[in-house]
Every structure is written in C-alpha cells, then in structure tokens.
Amino acid sequence: MKSRLIAAIAAAGAVALAVPTANSALATPSATSVQAAPDISLTNVKAHLTQLQTIANNNGGNRAHGRPGFKASADYVKAKLDAAGYTTALQQFTYNGATGWNVIADWPGGDPNQILMTGAHLDSVSAGPGINDNGSGTAAVLETALAVARENYKPEKHLRFAWWGAEELGLIGSNYYVQNLPSTERSKVKGYLNFDMVGSPNPGYFVYDGDNSDGTGSGPGPAGSAEIEKVIEGYFAGINVPTRGTDFDGRSDYGPFIRAGIPAGGTFTGAEGRMTTAQQQLWGGTAGVAFDRCYHQSCDTSSNINDTALDRNSDAIAHSVWTLAGGGTQQNDYSLSLDPASGSAQAGQSVTSSVKTQITSGSAQSVSLSATSTPSGPTASFSPSTIQSGGSSTMTVNVPSGTAAGTYTIKVTGDGASVDRTANYTLTVGGTPGDVVFDDGLETDKGWQANPSGTDTATNGAFQRGAPQRTTYGTTVTQLAAAGGTTDLVTGASAGASAGDYDLDGGVSTIQSPEIALPSGTLSLSFQYYLAHLNNATSADYLRVRVVGPNGSSVVLNQAGAATTRTASWQSATYDLTPYAGQSVRIVVDAADAGTASLIEAAVDNVKITKS
Template sequence: MTHSVHRRAVAVTALALAGLLAAVVPTAAATDTAAAPGAAPSPAALAAPDIPLANVRAHLTDLQSIATANGGNRAHGRAGYKASVDHVKAKLDAAGFTTTVQQFTSSGATGYNLIADWPGGDANRILMAGAHLDSVSSGPGINDNGSGSAGVLETALAVSRAQLQPDKHLRFAWWGAEELGLVGSRYYVNNLAATDRSKITGYLNFDMIGSPNPGYFVYDDDPAIEKTFKDYFAGLGVPTEIETEGDGRSDHASFKNVGIPVGGLFTGASRTKSTAQAQKWGGTAGQAFDRCYHSSCDTTSNISDTALDRNSDAIAHAVWTLSAGTTVPPDGDVYENAADVSVPDNGAAVTSSVTVSGRTGNAPSALQVGVDIKHTWRGDLVIDLVAPDGTAYRLKNSSGSDSADNVITTYTVNASSEAANGTWRLRVQDVAAQDTGYIDSWKLTF
C-alpha cells in the first residue's frame, strides 16, 4: 500500500506503446471460446473452488526468493520488480492467459503493469481483479503486497484449472509503482478510451490480505461488490468492518476516480488493533495490524495463514459470483439533480437539492446516494446528505492524506427514520485551501 502522496501528483511520462491497449478487448480467436447461446449454464453460477493455502504460500516464497536475489526488495525501477513481473507472467502464459506487459516511466525509471485476459466472456462486460506487485525499497514486501498479488494469481490459476466460462470477460492485473502514488494503475486507466472504461463492470482490489495481526476490512464503495464480500465472510462467521485506513491510497482509487465500480479487501497496516477488534478477531490489542509495514521484516514470516487463506478464498468467491450474469441490484426509483454547483475553495458549504414526492412512508434503510463531484483534491471535502427535516448524515469527512481527484461513488445511508417525501439536499464544503471543484450531479435511489 502506498504512502500518502504529495499535494501535487508524481508526473508520469508515458512511453509510446503501439497497440498496447489491444488487451482491452480479447482477440477474435479468444472470443470464439465463449459459451454458445443455449449452452449449459455457465460454471460461474457454481460455487468457487477452495483456493489452496499452500499454493498461495508458494507464490510468496517465490517472491521472497526474488527479493533476496535482488538486493532485498522488489521496488519500482529495481531488478527485483522486473523479475517479479516475469515470474508471474510465465505462470499465466502457461495457464492459457493472454498477457500484456504495459510500460510507463516514473521517477526516471521504467515501470511495468502486467495484464492477463482469460479467453471468452462478454467483451463488453469486463470484471477485473488486481493487486500491486511492487514493494517499497526497504524490504521484500511480502504482505505489502505479495499477499494480494499471490491471492489474485492463484485465483487466476484456479480459473484456468476450472476452464471457467463466465458470462463476463475476466481480466487480472498486477500494478507497478503503486508505492510511488498509484502510478501504474493510473497510467492504465488514463490510457483507456472512454468506451473501454465503460466496459469494466467492476474492479476488485487486494492490497495486504495477510497481515500478521489481522482485521477483516471490506471497501464500502460499490454496494453490490461490498455485499458480495460481506456475505462471504458472514457465511464463515467472521465479522467485518468498513475499510478506512487505506481509503484512496491503493489502486482501486484510479478506477473509482473515473466512475468504475470498485471494491476490495484489506487486513490492516500500521494502525493499532483496538480491544474490541481483538475480541472479535483474535490477535493482540494495542499492536499494529502489521508491525512490519514498509519495513525490512515484511518477509514470509510476516503473514497470518488464516487471514491469507480466508481472503484468497474470498477473492475467488467474488470473481466467480460477480462474473456470472448481471450481478447488479434491481433498479429503484431515481431522483437526480444534474445542475452544476461550484464549491468555493476553503469556503462556505453549498447545497444541491432533489425533491421526492408521491411516495408513502419512510425512506429505505439502504438509501443509495450517488455522488459525482469534480474536485482537484477530494481530501478537502466534507459531504453530508441532509434529510427534509434537517437531519444531516455524514457521507465523507475531510482527510489530508486523501490526495486523489474527484468523488465519484455511491454511499448507503440508513434513512429509515426519515419521511421519504420532501426536499433532500447534498451539502458539500471545501475546508482547505488551494483546490477547487463543483458538484457535477447527484442522485437518490429508493
């Protein structure tokens, strides 16, 4: 997981790559393997396989060996990172994936993203799963983020073993230079045409899934993806919490910022596990989730096998589930305001209103609040939903470490105590200097 980045993002100079984005759409030959109309139900409708912990652990051992042989790390611009890319690519090529190595330049060094497409599925509906493959320069990065990289790799190999033919097209990714500010994933997203971005139905991110003193955190971004993960852990009897420590600091932010639905899992980094968290998850209260975060001791001994096993299985469950059919919640009634409202820099709060009428009773317990705010530093923003009676529901707090652009997401609010009918307002305030923006649109879905 990356450090919080500076107010002004790292400049990235792209290398010219002729035909690089061909990986966006599978080749004709690959598409021919998709199930024909009227064929038997897709295997994606079946339960995902158990992901063998021993296999995931073996990938971590490989990454540790690569780091050890290359100066103790797998950082951007270092030999250990390129060796990691080559190693993962070889396994995917042997398993029947179509792989593409995408190059970019950051901090004067060449970086690499690895993209792997599984043949078949609807090329107009793409489900992606990814993890950053680079480490910091101070250590081998086995939890951060060998763990996510290994879990995604083994899930991709399980897709191959099962010869899965999902309804959606599957794409897996391993990102470079995440530790320098999400550079690789931003490069990938920024070089997708708008039509290709619109084909991605969801991006699942896995950054640190084996912390030695683990928590079980789920991203609260896209409701359907969030529910998929929560339901899985509920089935194991494992309680979850909403992920807040790394919000906006890993590669899902690159996708979220352009309106692509995102979700993911996280087991904690440098924050301290509370007594309440230790009571429900085990482990040690008063100690960091990962005491070796961004340190030389982030080795193969810095892993909880239980957390790694559970989260790897959860990755497979999400890939199998979300690649089958539409997997989107049914449409409700939508009330939207698309008029732009400027948000003054370090100024007073502004509001945008929608009026709901013709409904009976109260608002739902899972009221969906879709927000599209264009802003050059979203960490400056405080956002509230204000009910007709004046009750405010906090959607987003300001955060000095949240350096990304824009707030394009859907929040879920328990508004069951509020009358549905009336004027609802989105209230937005910029509480710091230097950056500006505006409310582009927002909507309520009942």
Template sequence: MRPRTSRSGWLAVLAVAAVTAVAAPSATAASVDPDAAPVQAAVAAPDIPLANVKAHLTQFQSIATANGGNRAHGRPGYLASVNYVKAQLDAVGYTTAVQSFTYNGATGYNLIADWPAGDPNAVVMTGAHLDSVTAGPGINDNGSGSAAILEVALAVPRSGFTPDKRLRFAWWGAEELGLRGSRHYVNTLPTAERAKIKQYLNFDMVGSPNAGYFVYDGDNSDGVGAGPGPAGSAQIEQTIQAYFTSIGVPTRGTDFDGRSDYGPFISVGIPAGGTFTGAEGIKSSAQASLWGGTAGQAFDPCYHRSCDTSTNINDTALNRNADAIAYAVWALAQAATPPGSTVWSDTFETATGWTGNPAGTDTATAGAWERGDPAATTSSGVTTQLGTTVSGSFDLVTGALAGSSAGTYDLDGGVSTIQSPAVTLPSTGTLTLSFSWYLAHLTNASSADYLRVRVVGTGTVTALNATGAASNRTAAWQTGSADISALRGQTVRVVIDAADASGASLVEAAVDDVTITQS
C-alpha cells in the same frame, strides 16, 4: 500499500471502526444503495489452496533476496516478479501484455492478463500492486494480494470455469510511489475500452499478521469516511461480505480514501471493492475481541520495513481472503451488469480525445470550445465565466482564458462544436446521459444564441437546447440528463455546440462531468 501524506485520516477511520466493532453496522435508508444485494454464483467458486498461494510468496521472497532485498519500482527485483507472474499465466492460456511507463526516471511495468472467454464488452477486473518499497521484500505489502489473485487466476482454467463476463487480472507497478501504474493504465485506456470494465476488485495487504477483516465500504453504510463509491460498488461490498458471513467471520467497512489502486478506477466512475487486513494502524481492544490478535499493536508491525518477509504473514487471514477473492470473482463474472453502472464518463481532468470543429463547418472566430482550466470573468456585475468547475480543475469551456476584459475570449462570430471520442453503448437496459452545464450572456444576447448537447449515432437524442435572451444571465452550474436508450447497441458520440449568433453579444458556456449510465 502506499504511504499516506497524513496518518490522521486513516487513524480516524480505524477509530470509527473500533467504536462500531461490537454492534453490527447500520445505515439510514438514504445511505443504502438499493442495488446492493449480494450476487450469488450459479457455479460455486473453488477452494483456493493456501499452499499454492504461499508458494508464490516464497518465489517473491527468493526474487527479492537475489535482487538487493526488495522488489521496488525500477529495481531488478520488480521486473523479475513481473516475469514470474507472466510465465505462470502464459503457461495456462492467458493472453498477457506488459505495459511500460516511466516514473522518477525509471521504467515501470503493469502486467495485464485476460482469460479468453466471456463477454469482452463486460469485464470484471481484479488487481493488486506487485511492487514493494525499497526497504524490504514486501511479502505482505503486497506480495499477499499479488499471490492471492494469481492463484485465483490460475484456478479459472484448472476448474474449467466458463465466465459470462470477461475476466481480467492486473499486477500494478509503482503503487508505492503514488498509484503510478494503475493511474497510467486508466488514463491511457481508450474511452470505449474503459467503458467495458464493469467492476474492479482490489486486494492490497490480505495477510497482515495481526489481521483485521475490512471490506471497502461501497455504500458508506459504515460511515467511515469520504462516502460511497460509484454506483454498483455496494453490490461488490455485499457480495464479499456474504462470503465472510458464510464462514462466520465479521467484517467492518474501510473507506474509499484513494490509498490503493482502486483510486484511479473510482475517479472515472468504475464500481470497485475489495478487502484489506490492515497496515500501520493500531488494533483496538474491540477489534481484538472481534477478530482475535493483539490489541495495541499494529495490524502489520513490519509495514514498509525490512522485516516484511515470508514470515510476516497470517496464514488464516491469507487463506480466508484468497477464498473471498475467488468467491467474488466467480459471482460477479456470472452476474448481470449491476444497475446504475457507469458505461462511460469524463470529468475532463485528463485529455481523452475530444475533437473541436469535427465536421470542419464551425464559424466562430474566437472563444471556441476547449478542455481547459477556466478563469473567472465578469462584466457589469454579471459572472460570464466561472473559474471553478463541478469536479477537479478542468471542464469544457468556450475560451478558458480571462483576457483583458470579459469579451476578449468569449464565444464570437457564430457556432463552435466539440465532439467526444466514440462510445459503444450496451444493447440492454435504460441508458441515461447526465452532465453539468451553464450558459451565460448579457442583455445584448437573443434567442439565436444557444448551448446544445446531443448524443449522435445512427439517430440523434437532444439532451439540452438552452437558448439565450435579451437579459443578463449569470453563469451558474446546472445539471441535465436525458434517456438515450433509443441508441442502445450503437457507437455514438456526445456532440456539444454553442452559438453566438446575435452580432456583438457576449456569450459563454461550459460543460463538466459527462456520464452515461446503464440501469
């Protein structure tokens, strides 16, 4: 697990958990995801042999010992760890791929493995980071998560399980340096492929010697921090909690604080969840009463130290978490896609392949649509372009620069169009397009000026058709949505166009946070 810039936020999370540890968590009706019911598997998950998980940890320790004492990014011990895991998966029939990336002048690797069964358009993905810090072999952080998901993956062919959804497992590189591997994977995954990932499960440190039993708080019902995950995360949380309830182990929420490899997934709207047994935080007396162990001591006293070796593991916690992983994977792989799940989304913080003037028929002479970090512009006291976006720093905007005057980079001369990459829509459920937008203009505008958002497949659904008028209209973010279920099962594109068709009028427009959900 990567270090935090500041420990205060994490310690605050643990403090809240300690205060609420004696009583069962509660939530107001407004904070509970209505689609948070746990999933129960029709085919029960197998018991995951602790001895097998520990055998993988022994291999990781041996690899570190033979390669300078660690398995860190850019070091030979990391690549040897990738090769070990890959060989195990290849031998039982997984389709594996090693994805390379560069960080700090060194080559890093992600290992991705798909089981060749189940719906390829509905993927349940399970991941753990495989790298250690340079200080030690990283057996709990995160050999434990890596070994546990490896043994769960190996249990699929061994048990004869036939999942309804496609199972994908991932071992991430350079997590300890800032989620570099998982972020590279998410950011470079084609939009249509990203939309196929319906749930992501993350397991980072699941055998801490002074263990706690934390589950990512999908619906914010424990109120431990930044808020709930994307729609559908609560169902993952409830499914994992159902397993621990079945074995009589209480759990507490841990926040989606972006500390591990689920961060890049939730940032693009993919539901996520997982478990965590604690890092450098201190176990409280209430938590020791709840779970056993030593109050006043770190959950993992060897966190990011040379002593994070094969002896730095709580076998009971590792065994319980490995079985919880299998329970969640088996249940989610047999379940329908959770209501409210994200089919596709774009916050425009990274370039995802939108195309300007896609048909080659645009007539605008300036201020064409672009993905940009917008500069604020005003004219005669009217804000014509906002310098802030709905999320992050980038949006789609008609000419992002400010220029010497408000009219320098505004939309001029006619129509400008921009088109999303192809999106394959599910064939079932209610499909909804949602987005944020504004249209701004001065009194020299008319109803010939407009901002329009459409979804185009074999048919077309118009989600917005905002027209101008001969009045001042200041830029202000609004939300729009439309039912696009008529296009189910089609490959579509979101098409956005704006027009300055009133001669010398001053017109600006922007769109942000475009999302398609299924319910």
C-alpha cells in the same frame, strides 16, 4: 499499500482523472447462473510468496519500482499466466526516470462488453521484500487466476487480471492504465476488485465501504460498489468471520478506477494502524499492536504473514470473482458451524452444541445431519436431524460409560441436496479418579469469551487471552510474562510506551471460560494469578474469580486493591469444586479499576480442574 502522505499527494494530482463515463452499475448475476468458486490452496498461495521472497533476496532485498527485483517479479507472474492459457501483456511506463510495468492478463471468453477486473500491486518499497505489502495480494490474485484456468471456468463476464507497478510511489501504474484506456474500453469495465495486504500478522478483516454505510471519509463508491461490498461481506458471514468497513481513502489502486466512475471493492487486513480492544474481541489478535508491525520495513518477509487471514482472503477473492462474473451452473451452497466447537464430559455424561447453517449462495436446500467420532466411542444425535439451510439444530454428544479418557473429534456432516459441508467438535473425556477434567494453559483458544454479558464498563485494558509484555513503573513490575508458555488471561497484553498505556481503566472487565461438564466425585480447581497496582489504588479495585453453575455461583478468589504498591507476582490458588459435581459450570474472571484513576493490572494462568 502506499503511505498516507503519498496517498494525499496522489489524490491531489489525480483530479484530471475524474471524468464522467457511461459505465453502468455492476450487475450481480442471478443465483441460477452462479457457479461456486473452488477452494484456493493456501499451499499454492504461499509457494508464490516463497518465490517473491527469493526474487527479493537475489535482487538487493526488495522488489521496488525501477529495481531488478520488480522486473523479475513481473516476469514470474507473466510466465505463470502464459502457461495457464491467458493472453498477457507487459504494459510499460516510465516514472522518476525508471521503467515500470503493469502485468495485464485476459482470460479468453466472456462478454467483452462486460469486463470484471481484479488486481493487486506487485511492487514493494525499497526498504524490504514486501511480502505482506503486497506479495500477499499478488499471490492470492495470481492463484485465483490460475484456478480460473484449472477449472476451465466459463464466466458470463470477461475476466481481466492486473498486477500494478509503482503503487508505492503514488498509484503510478494503475493511474497510467486508466488514463491510457480509451473511453469506449473504459466503459466496458463494470467492476474492479482490489486486494492490497491480505495476510497481515495481526489481522483485521476490512471490506471497502462501497455504500458508505459507515458514514465516514470519502463517501460511497460509484454505483455498483455497494453490490461488490455485499458479495464480499456475504462470503465472510458464511464462514462466521465478522467484517468492518474501511474507507475509500485513496491509498491503493482502486483510486483511479473509482475516480473514473468504475465500481470497486476489495479487502484489507490492516497496515500501520493499531488494533483496538473492540477489534481484538471481534477477531482475536493483540490489541494496541499494529496490524502489520513490519509495514514498509525490511522485516516484511515471508514470516510476516498470518496464514489464516491469507487463506480466508484468498477464498474471498475467488468467491467474489465467481459470484460477480457469473457463468456455469447453479450451485446452491451453505456454511455449517458449531457453537461451541469444543467441550468436555465424563463417561456417562453428555454435552450439547448448536449446529448452525447459513445460505452462502443460491437457494435453501434440505440438509441431513450426521456425525462420526474419531476414535470411536462417543455418539451424537440431532434435534431436528434434518433442517433447511439457514436453520439450526441442537447436537447432543453422549459419552457411554466406560469410554476411555482422552480427546475425541466429532465430525459433523451436513448432507445437502446440492453440496455437503462438515465441521469438527473437539470433545475432551475425563476418566478415573486423579484424572484431569479441564486443563487450560491458555496456549490455544478453548473458547474464553471477553465481556460475555455485554455489560463491562472498562474503557481500556480489557481482559483478553494474549501474550503479555513485561511492564514496569519505575522499579515496580505491573505486568509479567505468562506463568507457563507465552499466553494467559491478562488485562491489556501490550506494554505500550508507558505503564499506564494499556492498564485496566474506567471500570470492570470480564472474561469467561467455555462450559465445563463436571463429573461426580471429589473435584478441585487450581490456577495461578496476580493483581498488581501502584499506591493510588483503593479497596474498590479488585481481581475476582468465580465459579458459575446452573443454580448459583461461588467466589473462588477476591483479591482487593489497597493504597500501597503491589508488584506483580504469580500466586497459586485452589478451590473445592465438589459441590458442583455433576453440573456444567463456567469459570468467570473479572477485574475492576473502580475507585480513583488507578494503575491496575491482573492476570490468570494455568486453569485446571482435577478429580480425586
């Protein structure tokens, strides 16, 4: 993705491209003609990234325009497509005295007057290999194109794929393509999908705002862009990943297409911008840190990729191509998820989870629910046991007396009339006295939820499960590394340029554990914590830990602030949970900067409940 400065220059120089065309709005094929897209193999996508990294390593460390690494990248992509049966071409252009190329690949068949294009820029900046920017988009689009060939897909629309040169210098390759496309041919292109940076290491999930529903920036895309946006948003909704809009700001290769009146859309996982606390609560990750800290730098290597984001976006690309191109036979489809996806219980107890389904394509279908446990022992029942896709059911997991302590995977299967879907529930079973009922060192996500009631008032530095960075104010340590491992519950994990950048400000912040089923017997809660502040704190500031059960709650810890400096220091606390035996509880942690504007930091780690 090109820099904001080059984006502005490119936009200013592209006015001549803003020509009216006869291009009609993109029509989404009817549900009866849509074939479900295949799963795009993350392993295959990453294999392409490995090749691009090797190409950069062998050619001066980059794949930039005019450098041998770019031509080698273009040759690699073209060879893969040639072998798969595409009609390919290297479109040559010259910029800044150097030769560049666009790789253009057409899949045989489909209506030649209804062309769906999908593209990504192939070049890097000269500073590094450009594996996220934009090896990620290059590899994901390439593997989607190869999946078209493997599936022998016969779409209604004609499919054309493109890998652009010299994007980083101002969309040079894509501008050249659109400018040199005759008007009659340009009018046949009914939509363009663009994928630039789809594996950022601290990822967001952004979809180009085709309908301008966000009401910011450049306004809506050409007619048909809204339909593209809806298709992509629908895919992410089907896998329970929230999305947010991103403006058509001219920073990538959709620019020449929308200026020519061609509908466009795509996804983006973020560049140099920093993730906000609100975005962190949506997607995880680290607030206050760039989506891609290696943007346009030498460290944008194969280690600068978030596999989950790359996998999700690769599948979103395929879903978009298959949905918008049409063809094949109908595939009614749905997603299946569990909320929560994990829980704990003792032998003789039970836990519940909501089984949720959502239609992702076609029409509703009957879905029969069943479950198996690995290893065997726990059993599951559903109420109701058969639902229509789009509906939900309650799963009750029963743990028979005598079930051994340990971790069990409950595989829930939705047996649909057209397709089957599965989801896994992780069950932790406690055992005899002395066993651990709940143990969370915060290194993996076990379901802690920030601002669970939606009533928090903090304006900065909210609680998150994150990797804290040591922070000091003069000689006072205000934030420590995790007590164990690398992750804890902390108010604003990032250090920032100064100690006050990500401390807790403006009110209360809360974070809550998943539901914990307690056995009968003598129970003890233990955890580590600290509250740190400067001498501008007051007694209205605090760190508090509570146990919340079905019939009331108890304050386990209430550490108040004071008008003295308190340096961060890990402390230990224990609490008798026996009064809650046999109940399901949650651990609630909250902190407040409730007095004057104070510098407040707090953290909790190593939360454990044991039976004795």
